[in-house]
Amino acid sequence: VISVAKDFSQYPGGRFYADGPYPGEKFRNELLVPALRASQSVVTVDLDGTIGYGSSFLEEAFGGLVRLDGFTVGELRDRLKLEHASDPSIVAEAWGYITDAGVV
Amino acid sequence: VSDCAKSTLEIVQPWVTWGVVVAGWFFVYHTTGLRERRKEDALLVDRIEQDVEKLRDLAIDYYTTTSDLPADQAKASQIKLELRSLGHRLRILRARNPDVYDLDSELIAFRKAISGGDFETMTRAARPSAEVMPRVWAASDDFVTALNIALQQAHPATPFRRR
Numbered sequence: 001v002i003s004v005a006k007d008f009s010q011y012p013g014g015r016f017y018a019d020g021p022y023p024g025e026k027f028r029n030e031l032l033v034p035a036l037r038a039s040q041s042v043v044t045v046d047l048d049g050t051i052g053y054g055s056s057f058l059e060e061a062f063g064g065l066v067r068l069d070g071f072t073v074g075e076l077r078d079r080l081k082l083e084h085a086s087d088p089s090i091v092a093e094a095w096g097y098i099t100d101a102g103v104v
Numbered sequence: 105v106s107d108c109a110k111s112t113l114e115i116v117q118p119w120v121t122w123g124v125v126v127a128g129w130f131f132v133y134h135t136t137g138l139r140e141r142r143k144e145d146a147l148l149v150d151r152i153e154q155d156v157e158k159l160r161d162l163a164i165d166y167y168t169t170t171s172d173l174p175a176d177q178a179k180a181s182q183i184k185l186e187l188r189s190l191g192h193r194l195r196i197l198r199a200r201n202p203d204v205y206d207l208d209s210e211l212i213a214f215r216k217a218i219s220g221g222d223f224e225t226m227t228r229a230a231r232p233s234a235e236v237m238p239r240v241w242a243a244s245d246d247f248v249t250a251l252n253i254a255l256q257q258a259h260p261a262t263p264f265r266r267r
Binding site for chain 1 (some may be wrong): 177180181183184185186187188191192194195208209211212215216219220221222223224225226
């Protein structure tokens, strides 16, 4: 389980490394992709506990998995589990970016 | 009228009277409950509308001013915090009637409109308000409209219920 708030930052924001200390690109490259490549088991991402999310962070962190890191939508459906207890629309939005990236 | 019918009427009359009283009480109790429930929903909807308006103004200010790093970060953080509160309030509303107040897709569209694209990026430059305002206003209007339609659907007008 990767907790964004505990393992990354309570203040995630921005898209690329240049945008700040905790952008989506950093989360994807340094936590998400290594966890997905480390084994074939399901990776759970707990999105709760942060100050909030901008769509730019979510798009880069999750859409980038398909756009830039070569994962397929089907593979991620089997191996990636996103959770946000207090606002499930965040999870729906992140999955939207994954599926949108797969359509292109 | 025969004596038999008279005595039957004497027995039935109090029951009918009490029946009408109890039915009236239930009717008033039920309609008052429905009205109160609508009032509570309307209060929450009003609060969410205020959140949306605040976010709309914050987003317009954010996108139309020059990126000045510390101030820019503070504005972006406030937008994210307000978005978080909006998501929580919408969840409370949804808990009251999950089928009708399912506004996730509208919330996502609104969030994308105000925090997608180059939000929180170093490359962001101030844009003319003529470019920013229509996009942000359209997104907030769509969200508020969907919210009010959901409220009407949750509490449709009936002959015995006034708004």
